[in-house]
Amino acid sequence: GQQLNQSPQSMFIQEGEDVSMNCTSSSIFNTWLWYKQEPGEGPVLLIALYKAGELTSNGRLTAQFGITRKDSFLNISASIPSDVGIYFCAGPGSGNTGKLIFGQGTTLQVKP
Amino acid sequence: DTAVSQTPKYLVTQMGNDKSIKCEQNLGHDTMYWYKQDSKKFLKIMFSYNNKELIINETVPNRFSPKSPDKAHLNLHINSLELGDSAVYFCASSARGRGSTDTQYFGPGTRLTVL
Numbered sequence: 001g002q003q004l005n006q007s008p009q010s011m012f013i014q015e016g017e018d019v020s021m022n023c024t025s026s027s028i029f030n031t032w033l034w035y036k037q038e039p040g041e042g043p044v045l046l047i048a049l050y051k052a053g054e055l056t057s058n059g060r061l062t063a064q065f066g067i068t069r070k071d072s073f074l075n076i077s078a079s080i081p082s083d084v085g086i087y088f089c090a091g092p093g094s095g096n097t098g099k100l101i102f103g104q105g106t107t108l109q110v111k112p
Numbered sequence: 113d114t115a116v117s118q119t120p121k122y123l124v125t126q127m128g129n130d131k132s133i134k135c136e137q138n139l140g141h142d143t144m145y146w147y148k149q150d151s152k153k154f155l156k157i158m159f160s161y162n163n164k165e166l167i168i169n170e171t172v173p174n175r176f177s178p179k180s181p182d183k184a185h186l187n188l189h190i191n192s193l194e195l196g197d198s199a200v201y202f203c204a205s206s207a208r209g210r211g212s213t214d215t216q217y218f219g220p221g222t223r224l225t226v227l
Contacts, residue, residue: 031213042116042202042218043155050213086153092213093157097168098143098206100216102155 002027004089004103012109019076021106023089032065032072033090033100043088047074081110115139116219118203124225125193133188133222135203143167144186145204145216146178155202161186162208190224198226 006023013019023032031050035043047058049065049072056063060077072089086105093099116137125131137144145168146158160168161180175191190197200221206214 033213037153040220042204042221044218045215048213048215088155097160098162098208098214099145099157099160099168099170101157105153105155107153 002091002094002101004091004101006087006089006103006106008106009104010107010109012111013079015079015081015110015112017079019079019083019108020073021075021087021108022071022073023103024071025091026070028069029072029091030069031092032063034061034063034072034074035088035090035102036085037088037105038085046087076108079108079110081112084108084110116203116205116217118201118219118222120222121220122223122225124227126227127193127195129193130189130191131193131224132190133201133203133224135186135188135219137184137203137205137217137219139205139207139217140184141205141207141217142183143206143208143214144180144183145206146186146188147202147204147218149200149202149221151199158201159186159188193224193226195226198224200224 034046037043047063054065062075089103090100093101143162145160159178164180203219204216206216
């Protein structure tokens with residue numbers, strides 16, 4: 001079945017550092033989504049990517065849709081304490097039902 | 113002003129009990145979803161409804177029964193609760209759902225603990 005693998009599983013960084021994380025799939029995705037989940041809250045969409053090779057920014061966040069359509073990357077520049085949370089990649093599941101398949105998440109902790 | 117709301121936020125109950133979680137969205141969306149997040153934070157779709165019609169049922173035990181009285185509400189009823197049902201349950205909604213990649217908006221979650 002469809003699976004998304006994220007790496008790294010967790011990161012513990014110093015405030016001000018840049019962060020990179022990625023998501024890979026065994027099958028092709030036509031859309032890549034990046035969500036952030038803060039403690040005690042539901043996931044919130046950060047960036048949506050719809051085209052292979054697309055590079056999209058949202059403030060200090062930049063995400064790229066891999067050329068092979070089997071991967072995506074998320075970068076956070078100059079991290080701050082409020083970047084703490086779990087970052088999930090997601091893509092549409094098979095069957096065109098609107099469901100999302102999520103990666104297992106990358107947990108980010110930022111030391112002030 | 114909350115877009116997707118869920119009640120209760122926390123639910124602690126004994127094995128074997130029946131419980132319900134309620135979800136409401138005020139976004140005017142056509143599609144609503146239930147996801148389960150396990151202790152390892154893995155998020156998995158359970159159900160989706162589009163305009164009160166069941167669209168997705170992802171091999172969830174039939175102890176779980178979603179009910180959609182109207183397109184703004186999708187409740188989740190769970191019978192005969194088991195220890196393995198302990199998780200955080202998220203409701204979400206999107207404008208269209210089937211055939212689209214519309215943004216899904218998530219509720220704050222309901223943490224269910226079965227003792």
